Amino acid sequence: MAIIVQKYGGTSVGSLSRIEAVAANIIKTRQQGHQVVVVLSAMSGETNRLLDMAYALDKQPSNRELDMLLATGEQTSIALLAIALIQRGYSAVSLLAHQIGILTDNHFGRARIKSIDNKRLLQSLEQEQIVIVAGFQGVDIEKNITTLGRGGSDTSAVAIAVTLGASECQIFTDVDGIYTADPRVVPTAKKLDCISFDEMLVMASLGAKVLHNRSVEYAMQHNLPIRVLSSFSSGNGTQVVNQNNEEWLMKRQNISSVVHQQQEVMININKITSNIEIAAIFSTLAKESIEVDMINQSFYSAQDEDAAQLICLSFTIHKRDQHKVTTLLEKVTQTHPLLEINLVENIAKLSVIGVGVTSQVGLVFSTLAQKNITISLISSSEIQISVIINEIDLIEGLTALHNAFNLTLLT
């Protein structure tokens, strides 16, 4: 009899009938002989309802009080699920952060879990109760309520699973697993049975919203298998495991997926004469916490000047920062008037992910070249190659790479 931790997100518990469906799902796991600990998010829409009230009172509400307010969302959903399970004849108990000592630091709105006291959890499991824990929240050393920020309930679930020595942490969401590409864009994409934590981390950093980075890092650190499943349909989902996991070693593919992203803007800066100018540019952006990615620089000779080498710098930023960055760079040109700055919109990023990717750079280039798709920027790491192309070429490029790496669903 294993302990299984199941986490259900906001859309999974978004209505009373969804809560009843989740109750049925939990009972199924229970009937397979497992001890079940459930971690819930707030019902979808609830967090926004609470935030709207707070922002109507204050455009910058107190972080401590915002956490006090938002924590009611999970408290509501855990109580309702417990009521639904008890109605079905099962013994269930809902528990809050302070009741099971989920101790965090005091960074309201983005707190980190320091420890969990598993006494009450184990005691409830011994009493054959289905334990339902409020995700997303903790308490600091002074008993103030804290919240864990984006994806916090995933982190709660993984941390509780680690504390209890659970055999698996199941993340129920509205997709049925991790795919080789976004199936809405590439219809032949197939669901992966198993991927590694490293691959998952890269995917998350590239905008795959299925799992939050912090929860994946925590699971990797403690070698706790995660499984991503749908709460709307049955299936085995996708397991996320360490690279030394036997199942992964058996099933591993050199390339696991091709991910795309359309949330970036490219900046090209020409006529840079020294590293001092580059430092000025990046330190200006850093002061405003602007994240830059895909940094490339190249040297070229100015035709009309003897021997002077100029630098061309390119990088990408997130679309949301576009206006801010334009303003900041205008300020830089006031002290460095010769710089030529261009902003390129309508670009897309394609990323090929997998442990064997470093030996496959050639295939990426040749595949896109065959389709006459121009690569504007390139960056790579141990398990990832990313390229910037024109947005108009996105679907063709994505599909071509997906085919080239044999990720297509066998029919």
Place this chain on the structure above:
Amino acid sequence: MAIIVQKYGGTSVGSLSRIEAVAANIIKTRQQGHQVVVVLSAMSGETNRLLDMAYALDKQPSNRELDMLLATGEQTSIALLAIALIQRGYSAVSLLAHQIGILTDNHFGRARIKSIDNKRLLQSLEQEQIVIVAGFQGVDIEKNITTLGRGGSDTSAVAIAVTLGASECQIFTDVDGIYTADPRVVPTAKKLDCISFDEMLVMASLGAKVLHNRSVEYAMQHNLPIRVLSSFSSGNGTQVVNQNNEEWLMKRQNISSVVHQQQEVMININKITSNIEIAAIFSTLAKESIEVDMINQSFYSAQDEDAAQLICLSFTIHKRDQHKVTTLLEKVTQTHPLLEINLVENIAKLSVIGVGVTSQVGLVFSTLAQKNITISLISSSEIQISVIINEIDLIEGLTALHNAFNLTLLT
């Protein structure tokens, strides 16, 4: 600099604009140089919204989980009020039962406060914070969340005021004080400046919903003055104090108010031959927890039988129990077939309340007799005389008594 505890009910914090009005009211008290501790109810409508969800999942939801669910209502309102106060430049902190150790027994839904740890409260007051406490809730020894039942937030406020040695507990509600009669029925009724706990307790037991009995009892026990005020208008409200309070001794009136109630039904049972039959009747009702009031019994001689004395028994019950009682009494007549049972609807109860009432029974009778109003039943205690009359005579009788005891507003 005194500590003042202010409690605001559901309608007082029923919307964001009401919460802003409450914030302004608190700031006014603060600017008078007082330390303020605020106790809040849930926003009006919120408790019903939560109950509707619970009952949709289970007609008899788990009491523990219901308390977990309902406690979110107060948590939401305290966080919002703290946000509104901080926005106005004041230091404020919202606190839950577990954070200030409001320890209760474990009778979910009707828990009683055992103790409050005032350390955190005093610490926050020392830091010049406006302290905002969630009313209605506590935690049991195992950290389970409990709720205190009807009027629970009043009890929270009084208990916190006692713990902190506050100078006064102000109960803000939607009426501006305690009146000599219901001003909707008797337009000349006037607001009382001061009444005694005993009078307040009788009024509460007679259905005045301004304050809950338990909170009044607790305040009386600890000699803590309560003040009932409106959060919708200014004014000094009504103070509720001990009978040895100087202000009360100065302002006391022999009769403080005339209260009416229309929620009762009268039962008359004739041809009772022995006390055994009476015992059978009341024990049948007691088994079903039916409350009976205004019990009267009288003896009469049956005309057609020699020397046999019969008993006539009358009492009142609450309208909500009418159907149940009819069924129960029908069962009694199966074993006591001679009993004649009549149920009288459309009655009203008038109660004259005050420390001098016992010497005024004559005035009650003569006043009603002058108006040709028949008294069906009468009961009295140290500070109260109640009579049952026909409902049709209610306004005339109430107004006549109100005039007879000189309670009318001086114009």
